[in-house]
Amino acid sequence: MAKATEKNTKWSALVSFVREAKAELKKVTWPTRKQMWYWTLIVIVFTLCVSLYLGIIDFVLAWLFSALLG
Numbered sequence: 644m645a646k647a648t649e650k651n652t653k654w655s656a657l658v659s660f661v662r663e664a665k666a667e668l669k670k671v672t673w674p675t676r677k678q679m680w681y682w683t684l685i686v687i688v689f690t691l692c693v694s695l696y697l698g699i700i701d702f703v704l705a706w707l708f709s710a711l712l713g
Contacts, residue, residue: 674682
């Protein structure tokens with residue numbers, strides 16, 4: 644009997660969690676399609692800039708070490 648009660652308690656806790664999560668998601672202010680495109684482009688441009696910067700630093704350091712150890 645104790646296992647059945649424990650099982651019911653766990654099940655009701657899970658159901659309660661799902662209901663509360665659903666209620667919280669209804670409160671969220673979701674971004675518009677235009678905002679999503681804007682922020683996506685910002686992330687892509689930032690990623691490209693950082694990649695370019697790190698690539699240049701890598702190239703310069705590789706050239707420098709090969710010239711020094713040459």
